[in-house]
Structure formats: structure tokens, C-alpha cells
Amino acid sequence: MQIHPKKIILLGIIALFTFTGCASDKAQGPTAVKPVTEKAEKVFKGKIAGKSNKAKSISIVVGKGDKAKTVMLKFDDNTKGLEFAKKGSAAIIKYDIKDGEKFATIIKPKLAKLPAGVTEIKTEELRGLYENNADMTVIDARPASRYAQARLPGAISIPVPEMKMGKETVLPANKEQLLVFYCGGPT
Amino acid sequence: MSTTNAGLAKKLGYKNIRVYLEGEPAWSEAGYPTYTSKGFIDTGNIVLIDLRASHKAVEGRIKRAVSVPYDDLEDKINDIPRNAPVILYSDDKEEATDAVDDLRSDGFKHVALVPGNYAGWVSAGGAIETGPIASTEIRWQRILGKGEVSVADFKKATDGGDPDVFVIDSRTEEEVAELGIFKNTVNIPLDEIPGRMNELPKDKKIYVHCSTGARADMAYQELKKNGFDVKFLLLNIDEAECDCEILRP
Known part of the structure; x- marks a missing residue:
């Protein structure tokens, strides 16, 4: 066949x-x-x-x-x-x-729209931040079960509902620190 | 998802926010390692591989792990089920990431590492087992997805052993003419299904197949929407696993 x-x-x-x-x-x-x-x-x-x-x-x-x-x-x-x-x-x-x-x-x-004041980061730039041990928090926005299976290095899990409920208690105290959010991609 | 969270963070006053829109799939595709979590290692439907030398695995290994020393990985790669999430660990960071690379280049889509490798697992208090390894066989069974029929049930129906099932072959007439059709099966090409629902029994289960499962899945969605008790076969019917008898033209 x-x-x-x-x-x-x-x-x-x-x-x-x-x-x-x-x-x-x-x-x-x-x-x-x-x-x-x-x-x-x-x-x-x-x-x-x-x-x-x-x-x-x-x-x-x-x-x-x-x-x-x-x-x-x-x-x-x-x-x-x-x-x-x-x-x-x-x-x-x-x-x-x-x-x-x-x-x-x-x-x-159908493209995802970024909120005002938020910019996209591509794979190689993110990789560079990891290589340079940049001061950042990487956040996985997918459901916890997906996070559990495979996540980016050092990423923490904050699914959308949790983010809506927990607010800043789930994020780093320093509001100047770089936050990188990701999920399962556009596909 | 990520954009929703980024918007919420922005409202909370965070000043430096980026979104990695391409996400985890792009990260894996670029060849960079991904990591799994303790719960998934403990209870997930995974293949867990210890890449260290076998005497180290005997001294202590993560519970459920199979021992495949990195030097043997290439020889054993075809023993690893390709649909399985594969979790690897070693005591050498480079070896572990090399193994991830090897598996992904061979077509494995879901490969991740134990954070901190074996030492990370031990220091996190993860369960270990020690002693000789009884079997090096890699065992894994795929869990059927939503709407899927098992190969065994499907085969029973095409063999005529389940009169309560109506089997649809959703391939084109040309494919059926060329390759034949399973026994006890009716050919209704996918694009004709919406117009031919009156031919289908409401009081029977319906199984749909095609050549790989893609069209069968679409037919399943369409029939389910119309109230049929339907399942589909997600399998390449060329594979040996689907040993159903074919009526040749």
C-alpha cells in the first residue's frame, strides 16, 4: 500500500x-x-x-x-x-x-495575539538565555499533565486557571525579572 | 494559553515579559532536551531507560527502569515502542542529551530526561530498586485514545464474530478495487459518509477504518455528531498487528 x-x-x-x-x-x-x-x-x-x-x-x-x-x-x-x-x-x-x-x-x-507590551521570543534566543544563565523564570502554561511529561529546562508549571486564581503569589516577587511563558505551540 | 498568562502577568505589573509562541514542540524539534517530572516517572505510561553501565543499574536504579547502556542503545533502538513516551537517565549529562538526540533523529517524538539524571532522582527522594535485573525486555502497551477501537475487537468484527458491529471501510472505491476489502465490511468513502447515513444501522456499533486511521478519525467525528455508537481503528492496516483477512478483488 x-x-x-x-x-x-x-x-x-x-x-x-x-x-x-x-x-x-x-x-x-x-x-x-x-x-x-x-x-x-x-x-x-x-x-x-x-x-x-x-x-x-x-x-x-x-x-x-x-x-x-x-x-x-x-x-x-x-x-x-x-x-x-x-x-x-x-x-x-x-x-x-x-x-x-x-x-x-x-x-x-489563526495567529495568537500578543498582549500589548509583550514580545515574542524565538527558540535560538531562548537557548542563548539558557546558555548565559540569564536571570529568568520560564513558565509552562499548559495543563499540569502536559508539563509533567516534557518541559523546558527549569520551567515551572502555571496552567491558565491557576494563574487566574493564584495571581502574583505564583510568580517571582521581583517584577523586573524576565518571565518567559510558553505552551504547546501554534500547532 | 501562554498569551493569556502573559497578559495576566502584565496586568500584575511585571515589566519584562516574553512569550515563546512556538512552545515546547519547537524546542524539542530544535534538538534541545526536555525534562519530565517525578509523578510521570512513577506512574506514567512510559518506557524508562537507564543508560548507565549495567553494573550501576544493578547497584541501584529508578523503579521500573530497563537497563540499556548507552553503548547498546543503537542496537536496541528498534525494541523501543515508537509511540511510547521515552524517559532517559544516565550519570553523564552529555551522554543523556546525546541519547535524546539519537532517539529523536530516529523518529521518536516524545523523549525527555529525568531532571538531574540518576543523582537528581536519588536526591529528590525518588523510589529506587537494587539487585539483579530479571528481564531486559521492554514492555509497553499503548492506551487507546478517545473513540478508538482495539485491534482485537476490530478483528473480531471483521472475522464475523461480533454481529452487533457494522464495519465501514472509509477508503476510496479505487483503493478498495486495487487492494481489496476486509471481510464483513462495507466500503463507504469518507466524503460520501455525510450523504449516506441512512444506510447505517442505529442499533449497532459502528467501527470505521481506512488505511492509517486519519480518515477513519474524521468519519468517527462526523458519525458521533450524528448520534451513532461509533469507534475507529487508529492503525496502519499494512502492519502485521492487523492480521485481518482481506477479500482480494
Whole structure:
């Protein structure tokens, strides 16, 4: 068969570890709850649940909590941004209705927005800070179970709910100290 | 997530905040080590490997660890289940990070180290065991994810041993024509499932498979949403583990 055996390894891993992406939390933001009027562009925002090149289908989870549902869309060679339809990634899919089926036209990644006054740090810069023993606190914002499995060197665990409840008691006393927050990445 | 926390910290008056948006996956992918915690070592569904020389493992090792001295790692790499989270420790920092590198370059996705290696574990009061090692066999069983059917249950259904199950092959008609279909299985390609739900029994369990599990997972989501009692097979059906009988065209 044409599927490479390594694919199953990847899939197994995906199933075993539900990734918690940085952008996933953003769906709760004000942009996601804007009512979409009939005339507005047809669009889904959410997390890609799967993509099949053979069936030319993408499924995306839209909505939060009890209202979350999986929607399936078709795509073809004219669909733009297919590279962003990666399982686990947050994406925005524009679509049309063709022959009663939803047809993806443009797929864009849903990017996490940084709060004002906060800047992004990339892997190599962070690595450099570690090498230089920089005075910093690295904080893992994922659920405690994910932190337990694999974390960055010396990172402490403060999942979002804990941060909301515990406030500064969970952070270093010195407010000048560098804080680096991370989670499961955009994918 | 990380951005939410960063925003909260900003409100609390922290002045120097950065967000590592790419996160832990990018860190691992760049080849840098990640670390695990005591609880996960104690009770997680892991493969724990002691990289030190075997006489050191006999003198004392982390409970549940298997002894694979670093010099033997390359030979034994195929004995380590590739889906398993692999936790390593040594008494040599460089050797431990080299081993992480070796495993990741070989395709392992979830490799982490014991903080502080063996000495770190001992000083943290972690459980150890001593004495001869009875078996060097690496044993690990994947825990089924949400909605997954076990290979055994799936095989029973395709063998005709479970009349309460309806099995769907969600591959394309072309794939089925070329490669054949399992016994007691109906081919409904993934993209046709939404339009053909009236063909499916509401009073039976439904198992869906495809070639690897990707499409079956999508079909599972769709059928579950529509109220079916459904599971899917997350397995490359080419693998020996799936020893189901195929009706050749």
C-alpha cells in the first residue's frame, strides 16, 4: 500500500497526546463571538481535526465546550493555504457552498495575539538565555499533565486557571525579572 | 494559553515579559532536551531507560527502569515502542542529551530526561530498586485514545464474530478495487459518509477504518455528531498487528 508505515507512528502519537496549542484559547476572544450575518462571508474558525488528501476533506472543530462541533469541508487544487490545514492547528477557513457541500476556498492560520507590551521570543534566543544563565523564570502554561511529561529546562508549571486564581503569589516577587511563558505551540 | 498568562502577568505589573509562541514542540524539534517530572516517572505510561553501565543499574536504579547502556542503545533502538513516551537517565549529562538526540533523529517524538539524571532522582527522594535485573525486555502497551477501537475487537468484527458491529471501510472505491476489502465490511468513502447515513444501522456499533486511521478519525467525528455508537481503528492496516483477512478483488 502507498502509505508509509511511519505515518501510523505519527498518528499514534497525535492520538496519544492531545496537543494544547497556544492559539486555541483565542477562540474565546471577542472576535470569535461576533454574530455572522447571512450576507457576511462564510467562514469557520477553529482547530483542524483532520485532513485527508485522498478524500479531499478537512474537518475543523468550531465552537467551544458543549457547543463544539466538527464540520467537514471539501477542498481541491484551487483551495488556497492548504498547508495551514494541519491537524491540531488553529485555522480560519473561508468556504462556499457548491452542490450542497461546503467547499474550502481559503485557509489561513489563526495567529495568537500578543498582549500589548509583550514580545515574542524565538527558540535560538531562548537557548542563548539558557546558555548565559540569564536571570529568568520560564513558565509552562499548559495543563499540569502536559508539563509533567516534557518541559523546558527549569520551567515551572502555571496552567491558565491557576494563574487566574493564584495571581502574583505564583510568580517571582521581583517584577523586573524576565518571565518567559510558553505552551504547546501554534500547532 | 501562554498569551493569556502573559497578559495576566502584565496586568500584575511585571515589566519584562516574553512569550515563546512556538512552545515546547519547537524546542524539542530544535534538538534541545526536555525534562519530565517525578509523578510521570512513577506512574506514567512510559518506557524508562537507564543508560548507565549495567553494573550501576544493578547497584541501584529508578523503579521500573530497563537497563540499556548507552553503548547498546543503537542496537536496541528498534525494541523501543515508537509511540511510547521515552524517559532517559544516565550519570553523564552529555551522554543523556546525546541519547535524546539519537532517539529523536530516529523518529521518536516524545523523549525527555529525568531532571538531574540518576543523582537528581536519588536526591529528590525518588523510589529506587537494587539487585539483579530479571528481564531486559521492554514492555509497553499503548492506551487507546478517545473513540478508538482495539485491534482485537476490530478483528473480531471483521472475522464475523461480533454481529452487533457494522464495519465501514472509509477508503476510496479505487483503493478498495486495487487492494481489496476486509471481510464483513462495507466500503463507504469518507466524503460520501455525510450523504449516506441512512444506510447505517442505529442499533449497532459502528467501527470505521481506512488505511492509517486519519480518515477513519474524521468519519468517527462526523458519525458521533450524528448520534451513532461509533469507534475507529487508529492503525496502519499494512502492519502485521492487523492480521485481518482481506477479500482480494
